[in-house]
Amino acid sequence: MVFADPHGILRGKTVVAEALPPVLASGLGVPSTLLLKDLSHRTVFPVWSGNAGLASNPLGGAGDVLLVPQPETLTPVPWSPHSAWMQCRPVYTNLTEIPFEPQNVLAKAMAKLADAGMAFVCGLEIEFHIFRVTDAARDHGSATMPPRPPNTELIADGYKYLTESVYDAAEPVLDEIRRAAQAMGLPIASVEVEMGPGQFEVTFSPGPAEVQARHLVLFRTMVKELCARNGLHATFMTRPAVENCASSGWHVHQSVVDLKSEINLFEPKEGEELSKAAEGWLAGLLAHAGESCLMTTPTVNGYKRYQPFMLAPDRIQWGRDNRGAMLRVLAWPGNSASRIENRVAEPAANPYYCLASQMLGGLRGIAEGLEAPPPVERPYEDEAETLPANLGDAIGLFEGGSLYRDALGEEFVSFLARLKRAEWERYLCVVSHWEQAEYFTNF
Secondary structure, eight states: OEOOOTTEEEOOOOOOOHHHHHHHHHHHHEGGGGGGGGGOOOOSSSSTOOOSSSSSSSOGOOOOOEEEEEEGGGGEOTTTTTTOOBBBEETTTOOOOTTTOOHHHHOOOOOHHHTTTTTEEEEEEEEEEEEEEEEEOOOOOOSSSOOOOEEEEEEOSOOOOOOOOHHHHHHHHHHHHHHHHHTEEEEEEEEEEEEEEEEEEEEEEEEEEHHHHHHHHHHHHHHHHHHHHHEEEEEEOOSSSSTTOOOOOEEEEEEEEETTTTOOOTSSSTTSSHHHHHHHHHHHHHHHHHHHHHHHSSSSSGGGGGGSSSSSOSOOOEEESOOTSSEEEEEOOOOOOOOEEEEEETTTTTHHHHHHHHHHHHHHHHHTTTTOOOOOOOOSSSSOOOOOOOOHHHHHHHHHHHHHHHHHOOOHHHHHHHHHHHHHHHHHHHHHHHHHHHHHTTO
């Protein structure tokens, strides 16, 4: 019985088949602190003070929340043949919604879009690394919070983008990943060798947001668990600290369809550069890109990808079929798959929060009749506004903006800002290798 926590990491309990009927009837209690932990797995809200600082529920004393099973999500676990996953939705024990719970956040965004007569369709491209483990760091001294990472080596040559021989070298594990994904019903369309050493990409066929979010959480977990069973380490970290490493991104291809006609509203008519809906959506994503980065790029490491000439954006702008721009527009008359590709997100983002941000930003642009600026051809050489330089800047923009406070409420904004600020402050307290080299001998 699993659920995605605020970081998009699967948590939950295992129950035997005989115990399933009462769980389906009454739910399953788990400690509320599972929703209040940062990525070191420390609880960062004051649960022992009698009030954790949350308006909707005090959540004091590490009491329970209730997992409500979703039986339609039952998914076999191919590498564990006697097991299956069933997704659950956490609620308070009085059965009221938790404002910052990821499924609830995405559902609110989808409802707002539906109220406007539209539905969101997205296809996903996610990059990740697979390395061979040389030292698993399982000694007792490595059991810190967070634990010491493993030492690794490459499983194939590097910097051979889309090269068949590299794919063949990695085929044993890629075949397992591919077959497991298909057995689980995950809509993967392709598995590709990416630019960097040990880097791969999987694309997902288009689908609705709530399905894609769930599938991506399951996919990330499946890849990590399968690799671990084979003496490998898979990571969706954006820029691992290994030699000659390339940054990984998560590209969200998106469009909206009319709920009645099911017509793609991003497909322009003859003579149009952009449809009216696509222009408003595009302008909304641009206008709210800075305050949305906490939803699309929620880690310290993710901001180290925003560098020029790296097939990643560093500025808030759009271009036509331009992989250096934040938004890459692939829309023309007669193309029923007309869409906008947002290249800003990192693979470690919570899919529920990330996809909600796309809907809320795009919808705000349509509702306010925003107009898109001209497209760029040289995305690394203009004076466009830059993306946040670090997680601290992103937290400030998120708190200072109005989009998420208006759409999701004050409690969601304060919750996510507090959760991520705990991570940022821990990072600031660590003495880096750069500081040691810069100052240890000079002073």
